[in-house]
Amino acid sequence: MGSKKAQVIGFIGLGVMGEPICRNLARKSGAQVLAFDLDAAPLQRLAADGVQGQGSASAVMAQSDTVFLSLPSGAIVAQLCRQQDGLLASARPGHIVVDLGTSSVDGTRQLAAEFAARQAKFADAPVARTRAAAQAGTLAVMVGADPELFGVIEPLIATFASDIALCGPVGCGQxxxxxxxxxxxxxxxxxxxxxxxxxxxxxxxxxxxxxxxxxxxxxxxxxxxxxxxxxxxxxxxxxxxxxxxxxxxxxxxxxxxxxxxxxxxxxxxxxxxxxxxxxxxxxxxxxxxxxxxxxxx
Missing domain, CATH: 1.10.1040.10 (N-(1-d-carboxylethyl)-l-norvaline Dehydrogenase; domain 2)
Structure with missing residues (x-):
């Protein structure tokens, strides 16, 4: 019998919240986790949990099935997605990108439309609560996605969140x-x-x-x-x-x-x-x- 190909999760942005979220994903999801950050220090710390550091965001995107973003602003998310070697350029059919940060509603919905044009999916799942909650895996997450996509990403979000709400279609989490x-x-x-x-x-x-x-x-x-x-x-x-x-x-x-x-x-x-x-x-x-x-x- 053939075995199902193991899922690969990408993670971009390993700041105050991103690093502990990524660590919980690596420890609890059972998936291979690839990550990128401009700062090498969190990548070095996460290596102990099996997270494989990559040289760029596009390298993470190219090798992953689902990519989580934990970035400081919607403007940075938009730039990372739309730049010449950005996430949109690397998107392929079936790809899933999940924004864990807080971004504008209109900007989120526009990005979702651009990913959809490449047959990829984009969900907003901003996190709430503290860094301690991120470390404990007890964040609250508000998701904007269609029910089918929510069903796919909810088990992954559950590795770092104790309260997960589907708030409506894309943008409603924001x-x-x-x-x-x-x-x-x-x-x-x-x-x-x-x-x-x-x-x-x-x-x-x-x-x-x-x-x-x-x-x-x-x-x-x-x-x-x-x-x-x-x-x-x-x-x-x-x-x-x-x-x-x-x-x-x-x-x-x-x-x-x-x-x-x-x-x-x-x-x-x-x-x-x-x-x-x-x-x-x-x-x-x-x-x-x-x-x-x-x-x-």
Whole structure:
């Protein structure tokens, strides 16, 4: 009896989230994993898990059946796909490309159409939660794909995610991720405002947050961004920076404009992000805006 050809998975982009996601794929999928990143260090670390480093993104694409992208922005995804030796040029019938990053909805749907013209498939599957969740394999993933494609990629996504939602056709995963982040950013502003007001009114911030967590103001943002960053004033670099957060928020504001919704609360957040960047805080973890709010600037 003949044996089925083993699946080959490609992975491009081994940053803060990409490296642990790729590691979980290599450990749990049972497939051969090929990877590329401009930085050699994560490739060296992943070699211990059997990941085979490649010299270029196109080399990964040429040898893989399904390719995951974990890149900083939709603009970088588009450039990688469309450049002369890019992913579209290497796409063949049956190829699957999955974008794990946050990209614009229109840009995602346009790329999907371009891959479809080459009889390949493109899905958006932006990831949510923290780097620790990526390491533990407990990310939340919001997928935009047709049901047939979802059935193919879901088992692979399950190697690094504990909550996987099919949100609708291509682009709908991005809609959900963009709105998830918009709500998170707005909540962080509310938490920061509450801390500043509470402290100035004589309430200890730890008492404030602990008490809010027992009431209707409780939230993931309060317990994680509030208690772990805003309260202790810890805003490291190499986390989800103001620059990255503002990029995602810009996608939300564009979507609001496209749908005719007055997202004025989101525009308030955008002003805080802009002010943080002007103050030289753009590389800091995005709840750093609480510093500005506390100062009454």
């Amino acid at each position: 809609v959900l991720k963009i709105l998830n982040n918009m709500i998170l950013f707005e909540t962080v502003v509310a938490i920061s405002e509450a801390k500043a007001i509470g402290e100035k009114a004589g309430v200890d911030a730890s008492v404030l947050f602990d008490t809010l967590a027992n009431g209707s103001a409780d939230s993931f943002a309060l317990r994680n961004h509030g208690m772990k960053a805003v309260l202790p004033g810890e805003f490291p670099e190499r986390a989800f920076s103001v620059h990255y957060a503002r990029k995602d928020l810009q996608y939300a504001l564009q979507l609001a404009d496209d749908t005719g919704v007055d997202a004025r609360s989101a525009r308030v957040v955008d002003r805080w992000f802009a002010q943080a960047i002007e103050a030289g805080l753009g590389e800091k973890y995005h709840p750093v805006i609480s510093r500005l709010i506390a100062r009454g600037l």
